[in-house]
Amino acid sequence: MLRLTDLKLPLDHDDAALPAAIIARLGIHADELTGFTVAKRSYDARRRGAIVLIYSVDVETPREADILQRLELDPEAAAAGEQGDGAAASGSGKVGASPDTSYRFVARARDAMPLRPLVIGTGPCGLFAALVLAQMGFRPIVLERGKAVRERTVDTFGLWRKKVLNPESNVQFGEGGAGTFSDGKLYSQISDKRHHGRKVLTEFVAAGAPDEILYVSKPHIGTFRLVSMVEHMRATIESLGGEIRFSSRVDDLLIDTDADGVRHIRGVTLAGGGEIRSDHVVMALGHSARDTFAMLHTRGVFLEAKPFSIGFRIEHPQSLVDAARFGPQAGHPLLGAADYKLVHHARNGRSVYSFCMCPGGTVVAAASEPGRVVTNGMSQYSRNERNANAAIVVGITPEDFQPYAPEGGPLAGIALQRHWESNAFALGGGEYEAPGQLVGDLLAGRASSAFGSVVPSYTxxxxxxxxxxxxPEYAITAIREALPAFDRQLRGFAMHDALLTGVETRTSSPLRITRHADGQSLNTRGLFPAGEGAGYAGGILSAGVDGIKAAESVAMAMVAAGHARAA
Structure with missing residues (x-):
């Protein structure tokens, strides 16, 4: 097939406009357009009131060979029309061969294996590692410290509604990982030359996600849909011979050192004292598995501190964001609730940026340890709640961790997180309420005493x-400078009544479990760190992609060990 990209049409075009634009661009007759599918649909909202849709389509035509030959002879024709007026350039677009995005397994397991691979964690990374291993016939055993997703949901609501925290079952821990209670965003800026992201999206559709996630530019699912999808994926893994064990926290590693001084993983010890033997263990930890990080450090697994960000959640009326981004076309069904992405480089050298923006969503309590307050954002698929929210965060580096852990080391970032989360718990009154302040009052340097037009969504x-x-003072200074700057980018952002809620400390893992190019730990063979907790992903899609890569690394290692045959 042919891939036609950058095809621009007005927002309210009729059904005939897209095939007409394809025909015009390719220079074919109507009866020579056999069929087409939309590969991607995005929009350009830089001109409010003149928003255009941008399509990439895969086209079937008996003229394919002729068209490709013509483009090869005249490469400039492949990009013809690219500079046309977006509102009317129905004939614009670039042409080439459609990419092959199909997924191919790297190995197949033998009928019998002396030991099965282990996957630790059932967030997006762990789920996809387990799913792909199961699809290749390796029958993984998956260990999850938390509960199954519906039981976990009950425990999470216990914090939100009754101020009761279960440290083993909450927004961070349990089936589906932290991404289950999020906006369900399924886009990323990672390099993905092997189209693993397409594999993630295809499996999500098979698990019940809407087909549109395969082509819209910023796909999302929402919490309620994610719950049933996670259950469907669990059932698929089990149907393929995998096994998932809940309430099975890993408290220790079994490690041998050979005659050459090389360390090898030999299994794990569970919280209840039982052991599971395995020579191949995927560590798909979330970014909040602090006790497991400490255990890995004690066991000598190589870890290193890495930068992350801290800040607040900010809430505005969603209608304000819609109007600022879309102007008179706000509310159009193809546009949905508007989002934003903002960055400011402050005079004190800090970068301030919006993170994890949740249109039409809520701010949620995301603590996983008693006596600490953590915020995050969440949306349902409909994104129809009154408020928009996002994290406004400041980048920090390992040099900033030293006051909280003078001894240094890879766990120093956790000490910083715990300090400010405990401080937020105290500022909020000690019952998991969060401290808050109106934007206008923060800028004016005075405490807030009453809410304005923005009603907080955090429970x-x-x-x-x-x-x-x-x-820290440097973070407050940077945020105070950034808010008016953001207002110049998105009118109304620094409105007096906009609400800040603290604190956001779990933007990404504070450390990295560093690995070789073959996916294995730098100093412990057979241990495969992966996903967000290991410092190699940031969000559902990238974590799922990294889970696939981890599964492939395990499969290839088992092939090398003689446990499998090449596909």
Whole structure:
């Protein structure tokens, strides 16, 4: 097939416009267009009131060979029309051969294996590692410290509604991982030359996601749909011979050192004392598995501190964001609730940026340890809640961790997180309410005493006051400078009544479990660190992709060990 990209049409074009544009661009007759599918649909909203849709389509035509030969002889024709007026350039677009995005397994397991691979964690990374291993016939055993997703949901609501935290079953821990209670965003900026992201999206559709995630530019699912999808994926893994064990926290590793001084994983020890033997273990930890990080450090697995970000959640009326981004076309069904992405480089050298923006969503309590407050954002598929929210965060580096862990080391970032999360718990009154402040009051340097037009969505509740002591001074200074700058990019962003809620500390893992190019730990053979907790992903899609890569690395290692045959 042919791939036609950058095909621009007005927002309200009729059904005949897209095939007409394809025919015009390719220079073929209507009866020579056998069929087409939309590979991607995005929009360009830089001109409010003149928003255009941008399509990439895969086209079937008996003229394919002729067209490709013509383009080979005249390469400039492949990009013809690219500079046309977006609102009317129905004939614009670039042409080439459609890429092959099909997934191919790297190996197949033998009928019998002396030991099965282990996967630790059932977030997106762990689920996809387990799924692909199961599809290749390796029958993985999956260990999850938390509960199955519906039981976990009950426990999570226990914090949100009753101020009761279960440290083993919450927004961070349990089937589906932290991504289950999120906006369900399925896009990423990772390099993906092997189209693993397509494999992730295809499996999600098979698990019940809407087909549109295969082609819209910023696909999302939402929490309620993710719950049933996670259950479907679990059933698929089990049907292929995999096994998933809940409430099975890994408390230790079994490690041998050979005559050459090389360390090898030999299995794990569970919290209840039982052992599971395995020579191949995928560590698909989330970014909040602090006790497991400490265990890995004690066991001598190579870890290193890495940068991450801290800040607040900010809430605005979704209608304000829609109007600022889309102007008179706000509310159009193809556009949905508007999002934003903002960056500011402050005078003190800090970068401030929006993160994990949740249109039409809610701010959620995301603590996983008693006596600490953590915020995150979540949306349902409909994105129809009153408020928009996003994290406004400041980048920090390992040099910033030293005041909280003078001894240094790879766990120093966790010490910083715990300090500010405990501080937020105290500022919020000690019952998992979060500290908050109106944007206008933060900028004016005064405490807030009453909510304005923005009603907080965070439960168990928000206690207003002064957030100037809720983060390091350099972070507050940078955020105060960034908010007016963001207002110049998105009108109304620094409105007085916009609400800040603290604190956001779990933007990414504070450390990296560093690995070789073959996916194995730098100093422990057979241990495959992967996903967000290991410092190699940031979000559902990239974590799923990294899980696939981990599964492939395990499969190839088992091939090398004689446990499998080449596909």
């Amino acid at each position: 168990p509740g928000v206690r207003l006051g002064d957030l100037s002591g809720a983060l």
